[in-house]
Amino acid sequence: MSTIPRDILGAIGGVPKPPSEVVVQATDVNKWFGRLHVLRGISMTVKRQEVVVVIGASGSGKTTFIRCINHLEKIQSGRIFVNGHLIGYREVNGKLVEDRESNIARQRQEIGMVFQRFNLFPHKTALENIIEAPVHVRKIPVAEATETAKALLARVGLAAKADVYPAQLSGGQQQRVAIARALAMKPALMLFDEPTSALDPEMIGEVLEVMKELAREGMTMIVVTHEMGFAREVADRVVMMDEGQIIEEGTPEHFFTNPQQERTKSFLSKIL
Amino acid sequence: MLVGALAVVLLAGCASGEGSYQYHWPYFFNSIFHPDDQILYGLWLTLSISIVSQLIGVVLGVFGALGKMAKFLPFRLLANFYIWFFRGTPLLVQITFFFFGLSVAKIYTWPPIDLFGLHIEGEIQAGIFALGVNEGAYMSEIVRAGIISIDPGQLEAAKSLGMTYAQAMWRIILPQAARVIVPPLGNEFNNMLKTTSLLVIISVPELYTIFSRKQGQYFAPFEFFLAAAVWYLLLTTLWSIVQAWIERRLGKGAAGASANEPGLASRLLGYRWRTSGTGVR
Numbered sequence: 128m129s130t131i132p133r134d135i136l137g138a139i140g141g142v143p144k145p146p147s148e149v150v151v152q153a154t155d156v157n158k159w160f161g162r163l164h165v166l167r168g169i170s171m172t173v174k175r176q177e178v179v180v181v182i183g184a185s186g187s188g189k190t191t192f193i194r195c196i197n198h199l200e201k202i203q204s205g206r207i208f209v210n211g212h213l214i215g216y217r218e219v220n221g222k223l224v225e226d227r228e229s230n231i232a233r234q235r236q237e238i239g240m241v242f243q244r245f246n247l248f249p250h251k252t253a254l255e256n257i258i259e260a261p262v263h264v265r266k267i268p269v270a271e272a273t274e275t276a277k278a279l280l281a282r283v284g285l286a287a288k289a290d291v292y293p294a295q296l297s298g299g300q301q302q303r304v305a306i307a308r309a310l311a312m313k314p315a316l317m318l319f320d321e322p323t324s325a326l327d328p329e330m331i332g333e334v335l336e337v338m339k340e341l342a343r344e345g346m347t348m349i350v351v352t353h354e355m356g357f358a359r360e361v362a363d364r365v366v367m368m369d370e371g372q373i374i375e376e377g378t379p380e381h382f383f384t385n386p387q388q389e390r391t392k393s394f395l396s397k398i399l
Numbered sequence: 400m401l402v403g404a405l406a407v408v409l410l411a412g413c414a415s416g417e418g419s420y421q422y423h424w425p426y427f428f429n430s431i432f433h434p435d436d437q438i439l440y441g442l443w444l445t446l447s448i449s450i451v452s453q454l455i456g457v458v459l460g461v462f463g464a465l466g467k468m469a470k471f472l473p474f475r476l477l478a479n480f481y482i483w484f485f486r487g488t489p490l491l492v493q494i495t496f497f498f499f500g501l502s503v504a505k506i507y508t509w510p511p512i513d514l515f516g517l518h519i520e521g522e523i524q525a526g527i528f529a530l531g532v533n534e535g536a537y538m539s540e541i542v543r544a545g546i547i548s549i550d551p552g553q554l555e556a557a558k559s560l561g562m563t564y565a566q567a568m569w570r571i572i573l574p575q576a577a578r579v580i581v582p583p584l585g586n587e588f589n590n591m592l593k594t595t596s597l598l599v600i601i602s603v604p605e606l607y608t609i610f611s612r613k614q615g616q617y618f619a620p621f622e623f624f625l626a627a628a629v630w631y632l633l634l635t636t637l638w639s640i641v642q643a644w645i646e647r648r649l650g651k652g653a654a655g656a657s658a659n660e661p662g663l664a665s666r667l668l669g670y671r672w673r674t675s676g677t678g679v680r
């Protein structure tokens with residue numbers, strides 16, 4: 128760990144990215160909701176351009192874990208580094224002290240997140256959703272941000288929907304706008320929390336297509352999903368979580384052909 | 400009310416005899432159609448005091464709401480105390496306490512101030528202060544209800560894009576909460592227009608004070624108070640038109656909602672002219 132450069136601010140924004148190959152380094156992360164021990168010593172390393180798929184039964188802590196990576200949830204012990212920067216905390220005499228809000232906000236600029244329920248801003252058009260953070264957080268001129276946003280919309284196949292409000296888009300279209308919105312911040316890492324599980328079956332494909340393309344272009348991604356077809360095509364690694372722990376880890380092929388744990392086998396038999 | 404009053408007048412007219420009240424209708428009609436400078440000034444004061452007090456109330460309401468929801472305990476305590484105090488005591492007591500209480504105790508004597516070329520007397524300042532602070536307590540609850548009606552996912556999405564809590568509130572949450580806040584806010588302002596009449600107690604020459612003085616001067620309470628009622632009705636009716644327009648503008652963006660929102664006519668007359676089509680999909 129000591130080789131990872133530490134920025135005094137603890138922030139990534141504005142600081143050139145270290146050449147490190149490791150984007151996410153989580154070590155022994157523990158998290159409680161009250162008395163419920165939700166994450167029990169999770170460790171995970173994600174290298175640049177790697178795509179990691181996280182699977183596991185409902186309630187196993189997948190959502191909580193990826194929310195900890197951009198500090199939407201606090202952790203009680205362990206460390207999460209993204210691009211070498213400790214997320215959400217400063218270390219004072221070996222103890223974690225929550226970082227200043229402005230630093231946490233700056234760290235989140237580098238981490239894109241796509242939610243199960245899209246969470247587009249309903250009072251803004253697709254285009255306005257996408258330029259919102261570049262303009263008001265990164266302070267990029269509107270004209271420049273708009274140009275980028277239009278390119279992103281074209282990339283997710285929604286060039287014609289720039290001026291449409293979210294409520295007038297289908298679920299699949301909304302999720303693609305949400306992906307474009309996250310990409311507009313030029314993140315170093317994209318987190319996806321079951322991005323297709325709120326979608327009607329006929330819309331799942333269009334969202335997965337966008338994600339596959341993103342993966343092929345070299346985006347570093349952690350994807351919570353049960354779409355094993357997606358995993359097989361683009362995942363470098365699949366991680367199986369159970370009751371707050373990682374119980375099995377391997378290539379997609381490993382999970383299709385040779386899962387070791389009983390829990391993994393029974394889980395896969397339900398989703399495949 | 401107007402119709403009722405007129406009915407009473409007609410009945411009274413039939414039964415008019417020795418010792419019955421002598422109506423002076425010119426007092427009434429002149430107050431409406433040829434208002435003198437006093438009435439116009441009273442009207443201006445009622446309107447301007449209402450607007451400024453309501454604006455103060457909205458600002459305090461946002462802070463009160465955020466304070467009530469703050470993680471930091473002292474903020475929560477402060478906000479709760481503020482709301483508890485101002486909702487738990489009569490506005491009339493607040494007005495008299497702030498004006499007479501503070502000035503007699505020499506805590507603050509409300510000296511006149513000149514602002515934007517306007518000379519503002521102490522009683523007007525005290526009145527605006529009392530009305531604004533009181534309104535803020537009620538607006539706190541309204542704003543809070545508006546904020547908590549917004550899906551928490553909105554705040555999380557904003558945060559995940561690198562916004563601070565303040566940025567997310569200002570740019571994402573409050574604009575959406577406004578849709579929920581505006582209808583009750585409109586009712587609050589309707590109330591505010593009428594509640595300013597309480598300022599008669601500290602001699603602010605607003606609409607009610609003016610008419611109250613006039614009726615005493617001419618001993619014509621029927622004509623002048625009826626005229627006052629007409630002026631207030633005019634103000635509140637004009638406001639309901641403005642309110643309907645604002646609500647329609649806020650409706651944009653939420654597909655489906657705007658098409659189904661009641662139009663101006665239905666708001667004013669209480670029913671719908673026609674059943675509007677379903678929302679755009």
Ligand SMILES: Nc1ncnc2c1ncn2[C@@H]1O[C@H](COP(=O)(O)OP(=O)(O)O)[C@@H](O)[C@H]1O
Pocket residue numbers: 160163165183184185186187188189190191192
């Ligand atoms: N905000 C919360 N407060 C309390 N318990 C929670 C909260 N969020 C999640 N949990 C609990 O934590 C556990 C893990 O939840 P979650 O991370 O959502 O699992 P998954 O995404 O794998 O289905 C569950 O038992 C869930 O009920």
Ligand SMILES: [Mg+2]
Pocket residue numbers: 189190191321
């Ligand atoms: Mg989940």
